[in-house]
Amino acid sequence: MFAAVCNTFGKPLDIEELVMDPPQQGEVKVRLAATAICHSDVHFIRGEWTGKTPVVAGHEAAGYVEEIGPGVTCVKPGDPVVTTLLRSCGRCFFCTTGSPNLCEFDFPLNTQSRLRKSNGDIVWHGVRTAAFAEHTIVDQTQVARIPDSLPMDQASLLACGVITGLGAVVNTASVKPGESVVVIGVGGVGLNSIQGAAISGANPIIAVDVLEDKLKAAKEFGATHTLNAKENVKERVLSFTSGQGADFVFVTVGSSEAVEQGFELLRRGGTEVIVGIPSEGTAMTIPLTPFAGSERRIVGSFMGSTRLSVDIPRLVGLYERGELKLEELISGRYPLDGINEAIESMEGGGALRNVVLF
Numbered sequence: 572m573f574a575a576v577c578n579t580f581g582k583p584l585d586i587e588e589l590v591m592d593p594p595q596q597g598e599v600k601v602r603l604a605a606t607a608i609c610h611s612d613v614h615f616i617r618g619e620w621t622g623k624t625p626v627v628a629g630h631e632a633a634g635y636v637e638e639i640g641p642g643v644t645c646v647k648p649g650d651p652v653v654t655t656l657l658r659s660c661g662r663c664f665f666c667t668t669g670s671p672n673l674c675e676f677d678f679p680l681n682t683q684s685r686l687r688k689s690n691g692d693i694v695w696h697g698v699r700t701a702a703f704a705e706h707t708i709v710d711q712t713q714v715a716r717i718p719d720s721l722p723m724d725q726a727s728l729l730a731c732g733v734i735t736g737l738g739a740v741v742n743t744a745s746v747k748p749g750e751s752v753v754v755i756g757v758g759g760v761g762l763n764s765i766q767g768a769a770i771s772g773a774n775p776i777i778a779v780d781v782l783e784d785k786l787k788a789a790k791e792f793g794a795t796h797t798l799n800a801k802e803n804v805k806e807r808v809l810s811f812t813s814g815q816g817a818d819f820v821f822v823t824v825g826s827s828e829a830v831e832q833g834f835e836l837l838r839r840g841g842t843e844v845i846v847g848i849p850s851e852g853t854a855m856t857i858p859l860t861p862f863a864g865s866e867r868r869i870v871g872s873f874m875g876s877t878r879l880s881v882d883i884p885r886l887v888g889l890y891e892r893g894e895l896k897l898e899e900l901i902s903g904r905y906p907l908d909g910i911n912e913a914i915e916s917m918e919g920g921g922a923l924r925n926v927v928l929f
Contacts, residue, residue, distance in 0.1 A: 574686070574704030575910045576694060578625045580618030583911045584703065589627075589694055592685040594640035594708050601654050601714065603634035604723035606702045607901075607926045608910075608917050609731050610758070611848060614825070615697055616914075619850040626695040627686060629702030630656040633717070633726035634929075643711045651721070652714040655730040656699040657879050659712045671712075672874050678710055703910060705929050715883040721890070724904060724926045725897035728759075729886055731874070732900065732924060736763025736823060738875015738882065739846045740771060744819050748772030753808060753817045755779045755800070755833050756824035757789045759900060759924040760846060764821045766896060769793025770889065773819075775811050779804055782920050792896060800832075808836045817841055825849035830869075831857060839865040846872050900924045 572591055575584040594600045612628040614620055632654040636646045646652060659666050660676035685708040686694035686701065694701075701707050717726050736759070740746050752768040754761050757780045768776045769792070777796045778789035786797040796811055798804050808817060816838035822829045825847040833843050834857055861867045875882075889895035902922035905913040913925040 572705040573907060574627045575907060576625050576627055577616045577697070580616060580624060584616065586908050588689065590687040590689065591706055591708065592687070594638055594685070595679065596640055597642045597711050598640040598708050599636055599643055599646060599711050599714055600638040600706060600708050601634045601652060602637040602706055603632050603654070603702060603704065603929050605633050605727040605926050605928050607631040607727045607732065607924045608913055612698060613914060613918060614850060621851065622697060623695050625688070625692070626697040627701035627703050628697035629704065630698040630700035631727055631731040632700065632702035632707065633723045633730065636714070637706065645711050646714055646716060651717050651719055653717055653726055653730045653883055654700060654702060654707060654709055654714050655879060657713060657874055657877060658699065658710045670876065672877050680710060703927070712879070715879050717883065717887060721887060724901060724928060727926060728897055728900055728924060729883060732759040733763045733886060734875045734877045734882060735846060736760040736875065737767035738877045739821055739844050739872040740764050740767035742876035743870065743872035744842060744844050746771040746773050746819055749774055750818040751775055751812045753777045753779060753820040753833065753836050755820065755822045755829045756847060757785045758823065761823035762788060762792045762900060762923060764823055764846065765789055765792045765794050770894060777808060777811055777817070788923065791899065804832065805835055812838065819844060821846055823847045825853070827853050827855035830855050834867065834869065837867045840867065842868045842870060844870055844872050901926055904928050
């Protein structure tokens with residue numbers, strides 16, 4: 572099978588033919604049909620997170636189950652599935668208390684690989700999934716069955732961008748009708764936070780970004796107001812929220828400056844939700860007095876606090892009823908050998924989500 576391999580962090584990916592071992596206990600081999608490119612993958616292949624090379628990144632994917640290992644019960648060969656980085660053992664503290672996205676079990680694929688080069692050298696699974704490839708092997712809890720009718724390029728977006736952005740609003744923050752929302756950064760994840768806020772009945776929904784094309788898209792996904800980040804954002808947000816500030820601010824970019832800016836936009840008792848994952852070692856400076864003096868809060872949201880077996884069917888239902896936009900998130904479609912071009916386009920800010928088709 573062919574894959575886009577990162578042999579050196581910060582360098583273009585190399586298209587190589589790899590050898591894949593069979594799936595082991597509890598594992599599933601998926602023939603991928605589509606993989607979307609997420610900023611997290613780019614952070615990873617740029618060497619901004621810890622990891623080893625050679626490695627195959629990619630984690631936002633959809634395809635068809637091709638082979639199952641011993642003990643697999645949730646899917647069978649031929650099933651169309653979404654493939655994510657989320658793994659859950661079902662037995663640890665977090666899984667049994669309703670937060671399977673935070674599962675602490677040490678899965679074999681955390682330290683092993685099913686990928687090899689032709690000379691036998693190990694190729695690692697990046698971002699838990701290794702989906703920049705024609706096939707991938709994941710734990711059975713990383714896949715969710717989807718309807719045959721759901722287009723695979725659109726289905727791939729459910730694996731991260733949608734569940735992360737929308738889930739932060741619906742699951743992590745539990746935004747209620749009439750509550751005010753600011754979303755800082757309206758790329759693929761941010762637009763899903765906006766449509767999550769719209770689905771939740773939030774008002775106003777204020778999108779903040781530096782690119783006018785993305786602010787225009789934000790309107791189409793449900794934003795009631797858009798602000799260029801170069802404006803006096805705080806003054807404008809106050810004017811849209813009766814001088815109070817926002818109930819919720821979602822920061823979907825991995826930037827300490829954006830988090831610091833977002834904290835200033837909160838009302839007393841408001842909550843800032845950090846959605847975008849920054850480079851390792853990133854720090855921020857926040858004044859302490861507003862925490863105790865006005866009960867403002869900062870919380871994190873990992874993968875939208877998603878419960879895969881519950882949330883994917885719900886999202887599919889929203890899509891089928893015309894309440895969830897997926898096709899509108901896709902900016903471009905590329906073959907595997909065009910993946911470096913797709914990444915460059917995304918990094919340049921000219922794309923919401925680029926998708927690699929196999």
